[in-house]
Amino acid sequence: MNYLLIIILFILTVMLCIVGYFYWRQYRFIRQLTHSLELQLLNQDSFLIDSPSTLLKPLTNVLNNLHQSNYLSSERDKLTGLANRVGFKRRILSIMPISEGMLVLIDIRQFRFVNDLFGFVFGDKLLKAFAKKITNISCKAQFIARMNGNEFLLFFHKPLTSEQLFAIKNDLQTLFEIEQQPISIKVQLGVLSLNEHHADVSLMLRRLDLALKKAKTLKQQIAFYDQDDDKAQYRELLIINGLPKGLKQNQLFMVFQPKLDIKSGQCKQVEALIRWQHEGLGLISPSEFIPLAEQTGMIEMLSSWVLDKVIAQQAKWRNMGIYINVALNLSSTDLDNPNLAVDVATKLSQYLVPAESITIEITESALMSSVENTIVILNQLRDIGVKLAIDDFGTGHSSLAYLRYLPVDEVKIDKAFLNEFETSAAAKHIVKTSIELAKNLGFKVTVEGVESKSVLEVLTGFGVDTIQGDYFAKPFTVSEFEHSYPQLNYPISNES
Numbered sequence: 129m130n131y132l133l134i135i136i137l138f139i140l141t142v143m144l145c146i147v148g149y150f151y152w153r154q155y156r157f158i159r160q161l162t163h164s165l166e167l168q169l170l171n172q173d174s175f176l177i178d179s180p181s182t183l184l185k186p187l188t189n190v191l192n193n194l195h196q197s198n199y200l201s202s203e204r205d206k207l208t209g210l211a212n213r214v215g216f217k218r219r220i221l222s223i224m225p226i227s228e229g230m231l232v233l234i235d236i237r238q239f240r241f242v243n244d245l246f247g248f249v250f251g252d253k254l255l256k257a258f259a260k261k262i263t264n265i266s267c268k269a270q271f272i273a274r275m276n277g278n279e280f281l282l283f284f285h286k287p288l289t290s291e292q293l294f295a296i297k298n299d300l301q302t303l304f305e306i307e308q309q310p311i312s313i314k315v316q317l318g319v320l321s322l323n324e325h326h327a328d329v330s331l332m333l334r335r336l337d338l339a340l341k342k343a344k345t346l347k348q349q350i351a352f353y354d355q356d357d358d359k360a361q362y363r364e365l366l367i368i369n370g371l372p373k374g375l376k377q378n379q380l381f382m383v384f385q386p387k388l389d390i391k392s393g394q395c396k397q398v399e400a401l402i403r404w405q406h407e408g409l410g411l412i413s414p415s416e417f418i419p420l421a422e423q424t425g426m427i428e429m430l431s432s433w434v435l436d437k438v439i440a441q442q443a444k445w446r447n448m449g450i451y452i453n454v455a456l457n458l459s460s461t462d463l464d465n466p467n468l469a470v471d472v473a474t475k476l477s478q479y480l481v482p483a484e485s486i487t488i489e490i491t492e493s494a495l496m497s498s499v500e501n502t503i504v505i506l507n508q509l510r511d512i513g514v515k516l517a518i519d520d521f522g523t524g525h526s527s528l529a530y531l532r533y534l535p536v537d538e539v540k541i542d543k544a545f546l547n548e549f550e551t552s553a554a555a556k557h558i559v560k561t562s563i564e565l566a567k568n569l570g571f572k573v574t575v576e577g578v579e580s581k582s583v584l585e586v587l588t589g590f591g592v593d594t595i596q597g598d599y600f601a602k603p604f605t606v607s608e609f610e611h612s613y614p615q616l617n618y619p620i621s622n623e624s
Contacts, residue, residue, distance in 0.1 A: 208259035216273035239278035383603040395616035443479040455487035460494035469508035483513030543577020
């Protein structure tokens with residue numbers, strides 16, 4: 129009896145050991161599986177599970193196949209089938225360090241207009257056709273990737289000559305036919321030579337972006353990275369990061385340039401212009417920091433500051449007995465604000481300033497970027513009583529069909545048209561025709577950039593209403609303008 133009991137206990141012990149061992153192996157497998165999944169999430173290459181369990185091998189195979197599929201799809205652009213940014217980085221890392229070669233970043237210019245005009249399906253088909261074209265160019269790239277919506281990157285083992293780069297550009301600018309619709313495109317190239325820039329992939333891409341940005345800014349077909357581009361980007365970072373601080377510390381300020389009313393010979397309007405005396409960079413031009421504010425989303429903050437300063441100053445002048453109209457500039461981004469008219473009306477009410485004493489100037493290109501929306505916003509501004517002007521008239525792409533419907537009071541002919549005014553009969557004719565066109569549409573006309581008496585006299589004969597330029601008055605600070613205001617008249621007007 130005792131012998132039988134011992135045998136039974138022995139058998140139970142063995143069975144418990146076997147069961148325990150089985151569960152221990154399964155626990156070990158699960159830990160290994162969990163760790164491997166963690167590696168996958170961290171973008172590691174390995175996904176290897178060695179399980180002795182025949183029951184779990186099908187699961188292991190499925191997981192391995194799933195990993196390989198995800199691994200490949202994460203590095204491929206789904207639309208074009210080319211590598212994406214992740215795939216490019218991994219490929220470059222696999223061949224580093226690189227002692228020579230070249231990266232070329234290609235941008236399809238103004239591609240968003242393709243989507244706006246023809247739709248996203250059409251745009252996707254064009255991108256696929258472009259990707260196919262880029263794989264068949266005469267200068268074969270060793271590696272091609274689609275980096276984002278309309279930017280493609282090419283890697284070459286050997287540096288290319290300027291002639292080869294232009295050949296690539298020309299190959300890609302051939303006519304495409306999408307949905308039986310012929311369409312031509314323009315491209316710009318940013319180029320980075322890798323003989324000096326091969327230490328870090330992120331640094332490569334940043335400098336390549338700088339090269340392409342330079343091509344766009346300078347309106348060049350091809351631009352190469354150089355070390356000064358890093359300095360330029362550092363300056364931009366200082367400007368962007370310093371803007372909020374500059375506003376708080378009153379580093380930014382307004383100056384006011386008087387305009388001459390030809391008929392009366394008096395100053396009846398000034399234009400408010402923003403300036404920035406940076407603590408480290410000195411005086412920064414608005415043509416430099418305003419585009420950066422637009423790109424970084426800070427233009428709304430800046431425009432609100434300008435609106436407040438200008439209307440507050442207008443209130444002070446009116447209390448001093450200086451009754452003039454003050455013009456201020458708004459950007460294209462401001463026109464996207466559906467509450468723009470409400471914001472302006474609120475400031476006017478806050479400072480008790482009549483709306484008709486303020487003119488809002490908007491560039492022609494900003495007006496035409498979204499015509500229907502622009503007309504709605506302009507009508508809202510007109511309804512509250514402010515005056516409206518088209519700035520830089522003649523430099524944009526306005527359609528006469530739309531121009532006659534814009535609810536504006538004034539057009540300002542850009543100073544660029546006066547560059548050859550005194551030496552070219554054609555330049556005079558263009559200015560005269562522009563003035564006649566604007567006046568026939570019922571607009572008052574201001575000409576910017578007048579710097580001589582002879583130009584003023586010719587423009588007066590053309591029927592211009594107002595001139596602005598250094599010949600009459602340069603931009604003044606507030607105190608300078610208040611001191612000069614009583615003398616701001618022009619004797620020649622008494623002869624007319």
